[in-house]
Amino acid sequence: MNFQEYSTDSLMYITNRPEIVFTHGKGAWLVDNNDKRYLDFIQGWAVNSLGHCDDGMIAASDRQARQLINPSPAYYNEPMARLAGKLTELSVFDKVFFANSGAEANEGAIKLARKWGQKNKNGAFEIITFDHSFHGRTIATMSASGKPGWDTIYAPQVSGFPKADLNDIASVEKLITPQTVAVMLEPIQGEGGVIPATREFMQELRALTLKHNVLLIVDEVQTGCGRAGTLFAYELSGIKPDIMTLGKGIGGGFPLAALLATEAVSVFVAGDQGGTYNGNPVMTAIGFEVISRLSAPGFMEGVRDRAAYLSEALLKLSADYGFEGERGEGLLRALLLGRDIGPAIVEKARLLEPMGLLINAARPNLLRFMPALNVTNDEIDQMLVLLRSAIDAVI
Numbered sequence: 001m002n003f004q005e006y007s008t009d010s011l012m013y014i015t016n017r018p019e020i021v022f023t024h025g026k027g028a029w030l031v032d033n034n035d036k037r038y039l040d041f042i043q044g045w046a047v048n049s050l051g052h053c054d055d056g057m058i059a060a061s062d063r064q065a066r067q068l069i070n071p072s073p074a075y076y077n078e079p080m081a082r083l084a085g086k087l088t089e090l091s092v093f094d095k096v097f098f099a100n101s102g103a104e105a106n107e108g109a110i111k112l113a114r115k116w117g118q119k120n121k122n123g124a125f126e127i128i129t130f131d132h133s134f135h136g137r138t139i140a141t142m143s144a145s146g147k148p149g150w151d152t153i154y155a156p157q158v159s160g161f162p163k164a165d166l167n168d169i170a171s172v173e174k175l176i177t178p179q180t181v182a183v184m185l186e187p188i189q190g191e192g193g194v195i196p197a198t199r200e201f202m203q204e205l206r207a208l209t210l211k212h213n214v215l216l217i218v219d220e221v222q223t224g225c226g227r228a229g230t231l232f233a234y235e236l237s238g239i240k241p242d243i244m245t246l247g248k249g250i251g252g253g254f255p256l257a258a259l260l261a262t263e264a265v266s267v268f269v270a271g272d273q274g275g276t277y278n279g280n281p282v283m284t285a286i287g288f289e290v291i292s293r294l295s296a297p298g299f300m301e302g303v304r305d306r307a308a309y310l311s312e313a314l315l316k317l318s319a320d321y322g323f324e325g326e327r328g329e330g331l332l333r334a335l336l337l338g339r340d341i342g343p344a345i346v347e348k349a350r351l352l353e354p355m356g357l358l359i360n361a362a363r364p365n366l367l368r369f370m371p372a373l374n375v376t377n378d379e380i381d382q383m384l385v386l387l388r389s390a391i392d393a394v395i
Contacts, residue, residue, distance in 0.1 A: 121178075130185050
């Protein structure tokens with residue numbers, strides 16, 4: 001079916017999209033309206049933890065949809081309770097609020113921190129965030145983000161989000177005042193260019209926040225749920241945050257997110273927080289399937305093995321082309337190009353024949369890789385062959 005036969009005119013413009021329509025997918029592969037196959041190393045921006053159309057997720061969705069779809073968030077449902085219990089069992093947190101997107105979970109974290117500040121810190125409300133960070137697309141989460149230019153798109157911003165520099169503890173300490181209630185960061189800045197917070201910085205940050213009675217919020221919307229090679233990225237540093245947000249990978253492609261907090265910080269009262277679909281039984285049943293698979297014995301070891309394989313391969317490719325190396329954690333990695341050719345490589349990779357490659361340029365001078373967590377070494381090898389062809393067509 002030709003693209004012109006699809007009616008896309010009624011869709012509001014928000015970004016430039018190529019003139020293809022994806023019609024189906026399985027595992028690491030997507031297929032478009034012309035039956036062309038694409039090896040997908042974006043996976044919905046680190047969303048599809050288990051790849052496209054995973055059989056276990058489909059079965060979980062089907063079972064739950066035949067039993068109960070939406071009883072209203074005013075009542076408990078079994079999948080909601082089961083997933084919450086699984087998440088607290090696997091993490092350092094005690095309480096869970098379910099949401100529909102990472103931005104919504106981060107908005108909830110901001111609310112929870114400010115509520116805690118009202119009750120415990122004389123109304124402190126400022127949350128220190130970081131330059132080049134990305135926390136979502138609501139007004140408050142855009143204000144919390146440090147993405148260049150976002151301070152003017154929907155000005156005025158929500159106040160109360162001073163910006164520090166990642167991996168610079170002095171830049172954080174100088175911003176702490178009696179009005180500071182929390183520090184919020186991504187353990188790896190994904191949209192900022194796959195920039196990890198160092199183990200030392202995370203440990204120093206936890207010590208600093210404890211010293212000043214300030215909450216530590218980790219935004220694990222992109223880095224959580226196995227993406228960093230551990231179930232949650234904060235585990236890499238051996239710290240215990242006060243609040244964590246999850247999104248993307250927790251639903252494996254379905255709209256699900258979560259706000260987690262310790263008992264001491266869980267200070268919401270009736271009416272403070274809610275949402276029409278919060279804890280939806282179909283979404284949480286799928287989330288339970290995803291988290292159960294990711295936390296099964298041996299799965300994270302496999303992620304780390306495949307991450308090491310990808311990292312070594314990218315380093316070899318970098319050396320072959322005179323690029324500047326690679327960085328990242330787990331299966332969230334970036335190839336550092338040293339020049340602004342990323343978007344051109346992305347375009348050439350998609351247009352390759354007979355099969356295309358889907359990758360992302362988070363910044364013009366790098367490529368970002370976010371494959372499914374169960375990607376195989378053979379698929380990584382296929383990706384590298386396609387990537388080399390795309391690079392050769394550009395340089």
